[in-house]
Amino acid sequence: MNYWLMKSEPEVYSIHDLEKDQAAMWEGCRNYQVRNFMRDQMKIGDQAFFYHSNANPSGISGIMQIVSEAYPDPTQFQEDSEYYDNKSSLDHPKWLVVDVKHVSTFQQILSLKYLKSIDNLKDMQVNRKGQRLSITPVTTDEWNTILKLSSHITNN
DNA sequence: GCCAACGTTGGC
């Protein structure tokens, strides 16, 4: 059982969209390191923080669960998709997705600024300068610390 | 909109 932090721009897809949809395919990842996380380390039942990037404020907005193994991202084959990749083929797909389901939405975003102020989280990847991976591992300690911080503002 | 910090591409 692993923990993750997964970024999405809320303008593109937010925790509220996921709450409405209940489940979603985490499409469009085009970074090899992130793909390898999905391929090699993500397991059904893993949990992830939903992180709003490029947002106001940016921060953790809720929790979701991984509900599939990694499988080929269909958008890489769709010529009309912004995620289309003409160097990929059905035989050798380059990019993968996982399915996620909504677990909870925080009533308030745990902002990046706030996360950075927490001593136990000072080594967390999302708090590091220049850290741009859209999916990063979260340690059990970090997960529990953030759960505690969120517990009094989490609904459902 | 700026720009730092990456990742990727491609010439050589």
Next chain:
DNA sequence: GCCAACGTTGGC
């Protein structure tokens, strides 16, 4: 295989 140029991410 090096590395400069370019593209992208994402905080601010």
